[in-house]
Amino acid sequence: MKVATWNVNSIRARQQHVIDWLYAAQPDVLCLQELKAPAADFPFAEVRECGYEAAVFGQKTYNGVAIVSRLPLTKVQEGFDDDEDDPQARLISAEVEGVTVLSAYFPNGGEVGSDKYDYKLRWMERLRALLGRRFDAKTDQVALCGDFNVAPSDDDIGRPAEWRDSVLACDSVREALHAVASFGLDDVFRPFHPQGGVFSWWDYRGRGFERGNGLRIDHVFCTAKLARRTVGAAVDRQERARKSPSDHAPVVVEFA
DNA sequence: ATGTCAGGCGTAGCCTGA
Numbered sequence: 001m002k003v004a005t006w007n008v009n010s011i012r013a014r015q016q017h018v019i020d021w022l023y024a025a026q027p028d029v030l031c032l033q034e035l036k037a038p039a040a041d042f043p044f045a046e047v048r049e050c051g052y053e054a055a056v057f058g059q060k061t062y063n064g065v066a067i068v069s070r071l072p073l074t075k076v077q078e079g080f081d082d083d084e085d086d087p088q089a090r091l092i093s094a095e096v097e098g099v100t101v102l103s104a105y106f107p108n109g110g111e112v113g114s115d116k117y118d119y120k121l122r123w124m125e126r127l128r129a130l131l132g133r134r135f136d137a138k139t140d141q142v143a144l145c146g147d148f149n150v151a152p153s154d155d156d157i158g159r160p161a162e163w164r165d166s167v168l169a170c171d172s173v174r175e176a177l178h179a180v181a182s183f184g185l186d187d188v189f190r191p192f193h194p195q196g197g198v199f200s201w202w203d204y205r206g207r208g209f210e211r212g213n214g215l216r217i218d219h220v221f222c223t224a225k226l227a228r229r230t231v232g233a234a235v236d237r238q239e240r241a242r243k244s245p246s247d248h249a250p251v252v253v254e255f256a
Numbered sequence: 257a258t259g260t261c262a263g264g265c266g267t268a269g270c271c272t273g274a
Binding site: 009010012013034036037060061108110113149203204205206207208229245246247 | 258259260261262263264272273274
């Protein structure tokens with residue numbers, strides 16, 4: 001089973017890229033983030049023509065997440081199932097062939113110490129709590145996929161000195177990521193690239209892609225039962241090199 | 257810090273967010 005995650009930075013701007021990529025890459029499941037549009041604007045018919053169905057949690061202007069699958073999606077859930085409201089559409093989950101797939105768009109966090117940064121850390125705490133409530137880390141097959149907006153280590157950054165203190169890489173956000181993973185999730189990508197230096201996002205500003213100034217902030221974290229089935233993991237850099245790309249490239253993981 | 261995008265508003269060009 002091939003599972004991919006891709007922050008498309010507007011589904012309207014990237015609709016044809018997504019359709020082309022489905023045909024070319026043939027994933028079984030594609031998690032999307034940053035749709036920047038309500039569900040009504042999602043290209044359900046075009047995706048269906050490729051042989052996929054979609055569960056979409058959209059939002060006007062900002063955020064918005066989806067799961068696209070050629071296998072039936074069941075038990076679709078949007079947002080957190082806790083008492084606190086989240087005005088931002090950043091999380092959707094569904095079950096596919098006994099695997100629970102979550103498409104998550106972690107908050108960026110603005111600047112360290114800002115209200116947006118507090119929201120990011122709180123959001124991650126709520127995600128950790130949701131995992132603990134809904135799943136058994138030992139027996140369930142769970143894949144947390146998405147734009148985590150966190151580079152786990154300095155090896156995941158082209159120019160660490162430029163990013164080390166940022167909301168994407170500072171100590172406190174990495175600790176928050178460890179807390180989420182402490183539920184019982186492993187980064188299934190990194191073992192296939194032990195030397196690091198593989199990125200999934202490059203800032204449009206400053207020609208980040210051309211200059212190798214990238215970060216690995218898009219991830220697939222899995223429970224052990226699923227993680228041990230991983231047979232490959234890669235970033236599709238070609239998609240980032242296309243004309244009018246998203247600032248993120250698709251991350252693809254294959255399970256036996 | 258910012259050399260770029262995208263959407264909203266509203267129909268030019270500025271604002272926000274990333």
